[in-house]
Amino acid sequence: MSAHEAGALHAEIGHAPVWLRQPADVNTLLPQLWPRTVERGADGVLSVGGRTVRELAEEYGTPAYVLDEVDFRARCREWRDAFAGGEVHYASKAFCCKAVVRIVAEEGLSLDVCTGGELAVALAAGMPAGRIALHGNNKSVAELTRAIEAGVGRIVVDSFDEIDRLTALARARGVRPRVMVRVTAGVEAHTHEFIATAHEDQKFGFSLASGAAAKAASRILHEDALELVGLHSHIGSQIFDTSGFEISARRVLSLHAAIRDEHGVELPELDLGGGYGIAYTSQDTPSTAADLAAGLRKIVAEECGLRNLAVPRLSVEPGRAIVGPAVFTLYEVGTVKDVDGIRTYVSVDGGMSDNIRTALYNAHYSATVAGRASSAPPILARVVGKHCESGDIVVQDEFLPGDVQPGDLLAVPATGAYCRSMASNYNHVPRPPVLAVAGGVARVIVRRETEDDLLALDVG
Structure with a gap:
């Protein structure tokens, strides 16, 4: 069981964070933290x-990212x-x-990408270009050219x-791409400063x-080369408080109304971005x-009513909220x-090369011994990686069974x-594979890197 899942405060361990709770049973799983077919x-x-994780470890090795395909499709x-x-x-x-x-395409979703590489993967996978939106604060000429020529559905412009x-x-190609303007609404999301994106002082x-x-x-409205279809706003990531979205929508729709009043155009679309939080611990x-x-x-309906605006078609961009809970490492x-x-x-046998978020954002995770049951009393543990950094931490604080030992999964x-x-090859560690599991069948969807892969790029 996760240390954040149940039980009273562990008053006897003075070094535990005040929010960390001793589990009543380290073998119990908190459903909100795990993909829905995990048991x-x-x-x-x-x-x-x-x-079983024993079967997966034996066949594919560790570390490995494990995607519950049933859970992912359901989300x-x-x-x-x-x-x-x-x-x-x-x-x-x-x-x-x-x-x-x-999978995303099969389940009826569209896709947003923010680099040429992500666009290349999307097109290679067969995602219809019209269902792709291209983001990015510094899109290159090559990226914009590829987007135009592929016929992506939306380009979210970010600068003059x-x-x-x-x-x-x-103009050079005789096409008229549909674009949205990314609006910085001045809303400061209650999240880490590196992932809050709607306050004024940012890129x-x-x-x-x-x-x-x-x-x-x-x-854009005065240019015949681009078709302005709407406004876009994104206020940050891992957000639970909807008040930020309310303020952002109000401000962006005020611009919708101003555009109508000045230009006689009611924009048909509004994109409120993503950033919807998930449960990493029982505190979430x-x-x-x-x-x-x-x-x-x-x-949106209330704000449009106040401004006598037609309600625009609403778009959102969840990423973490769909794939985050569907995977465990x-x-x-x-x-x-x-x-x-x-x-x-x-x-x-992994660490910050396969999960940089703890070091980068001071993120909190949970963990459990996965390959056996234990009746040992819990101990306060820190799960760390194998890298040559004191900040190489996977789970900052967790109660694990007192008999945790080498060889445990x-x-x-x-x-x-x-x-x-965000995985890297720090210390020249090959990146783990991604396994998709459903119906008793596991398949590799991203293979494990090898030392040959590392050496292949080293032309020295």
């Missing part, structure tokens, strides 16, 4: 999609159905590979330089307060897709080290978003 057998061994459908009549773009930056893009660049490319979008967003819209209480959709629709314990009674360090849930996407 623990009578022998204590976790299974997913009908395959795609939940978001699709919640926003019926609008459009749900899966935010591919959370995790992008051809198999995932194909980009408007000029895109206008020239469109994304056109400022609403300064008038830059209105100027960008005006410039995410909303369902249905609840979020109902709340956002209500906000499977490790093998290598060493267990007690440090002067302060805490126990449990070292696994350890599973860390909620690792589907940004872990593989």
